[in-house]
Amino acid sequence: xxxxxxxxxGMFVQEKEAVTLDCTYDTSDPSYGLFWYKQPSxxxxxxxxxxxxxxxxxxTEGRYSLxxxxxxxxxxxxxxASQLGDSAMYFCAMREGRRGGxxxxxxxxxxxxxxxx
Amino acid sequence: ETGVTQSPTHLIKTRGxxxxxxxxxxxxxxxxxxxxxxxxxxxxxIFQYYREEENGRGNFPPRFSGLQFPNYSSELNVNAxxxxxxxxxxxxxxxxxxxxxxxxxxxxxAGTRLSVL
Numbered sequence: 001x002x003x004x005x006x007x008x009x010g011m012f013v014q015e016k017e018a019v020t021l022d023c024t025y026d027t028s029d030p031s032y033g034l035f036w037y038k039q040p041s042x043x044x045x046x047x048x049x050x051x052x053x054x055x056x057x058x059x060t061e062g063r064y065s066l067x068x069x070x071x072x073x074x075x076x077x078x079x080x081a082s083q084l085g086d087s088a089m090y091f092c093a094m095r096e097g098r099r100g101g102x103x104x105x106x107x108x109x110x111x112x113x114x115x116x117x
Numbered sequence: 118e119t120g121v122t123q124s125p126t127h128l129i130k131t132r133g134x135x136x137x138x139x140x141x142x143x144x145x146x147x148x149x150x151x152x153x154x155x156x157x158x159x160x161x162x163i164f165q166y167y168r169e170e171e172n173g174r175g176n177f178p179p180r181f182s183g184l185q186f187p188n189y190s191s192e193l194n195v196n197a198x199x200x201x202x203x204x205x206x207x208x209x210x211x212x213x214x215x216x217x218x219x220x221x222x223x224x225x226x227a228g229t230r231l232s233v234l
Contacts, residue, residue, distance in 0.1 A: 004159075035222070043205055044119070045160070045225035091159050095221075100213070102173030104150050104162030105223060 003027060004092050004108035012114050013082050020067070021077040021111050023092030031097030034075040035105065036066065039089040048090075051075060053097075087115045119143060121210050121226035129232045130198050138193040138229045142210030149191040150223060151183060154205040166191055167213050195231075203233045 005024045013019045025034065036048040051059045051066045059066045067076040079086055089112050093105040120143035130136050142149050148167045152160035162175035166185035180196040189210070195202055209223035 033221075037225075042227060043207075043230070044227040045207060045209070046119075047222055047224060050222060093159075099173065102165055102167070104152070104165055104173055104175060105160070105209075106162070107152075107159030109157075109159050 003106045004094055006092055006108035006111050008111045009109075010112040010114070012116055015084060015115050015117050016081055019079045019082050019086075019113065021079075021090050021092075021113065023075045023077065023108060025073050025075060025092070025094050027073075027094065027096055029096040029098050033095045033097075034066070034068070035093040035095070036064070036075075036077045037091045037093060037107075038086075039091060039110070041088070045091070049077065082115050084115050084117060087113060089113075119210075119224040119226065121208060121224055123206075123208050123226035123229050125229060126227070127230045127232075129234065131234050132198055132200060134198050135194065135196045136198060136231060138195075138206050138208075138231070140191045140193070140208030140210075140226060142189045142191070142208075143224055146210035146212050146224075147189050148211045148213040148221075149185055149189065150209045150211070151191070151193045152207040152209065153177075153202075154207060154228070155201075156204070160207055163193070198233045200233050203231060205230050 032053045034051045038046045049061045065078045089110045091110045092108045122141045150165040151163040154160040165173040169185045184192045205228045207228045209225045211223045
């Protein structure tokens, strides 16, 4: 069973608009972390934002915020005031807490975001 | 810039050959994880090294092996290359040994693109 599901293979958004990238996850571990990464065409995975399963508030990092709905197992990324440089692949990932996270990150298939001028 | 460097950037091998990929971790990090990213897919966890020992492994055969050195740099070795091994190989470093996942964010290098002919 897929642990991370990203249902939007591609999205086109006008510059300066806000955009929401969807992510749902599945785990029975009560302790887990959720991550969003950006991957430009150069290939490097760039860390954007983190949300812990016990965090009471939604995470924010500059223009990025994470809409965390634990009961729905949803962790959507919101980018405010999109810019042309935001065009990239975006990946949602999860690490479960058992074994201290030694089992690595589980990634979704990604969303290809294209910002149009 | 994450401070994680990988070499080489590109590599072409033929089926049956062996390959070694290298990764230098970010200063202060003690853990290295390796991922395989096939074209159009999210990265898949291969294994993780902590204190020079493998402490986590994904669903990859034993012909995928690794090393971590005292300076925390790492190598990924793949024996008996197959066509399906063609992918982007990503290395990530992090700081383990803390009690919460929040401090264990993985920072990625730009990857090595391996083509197997």
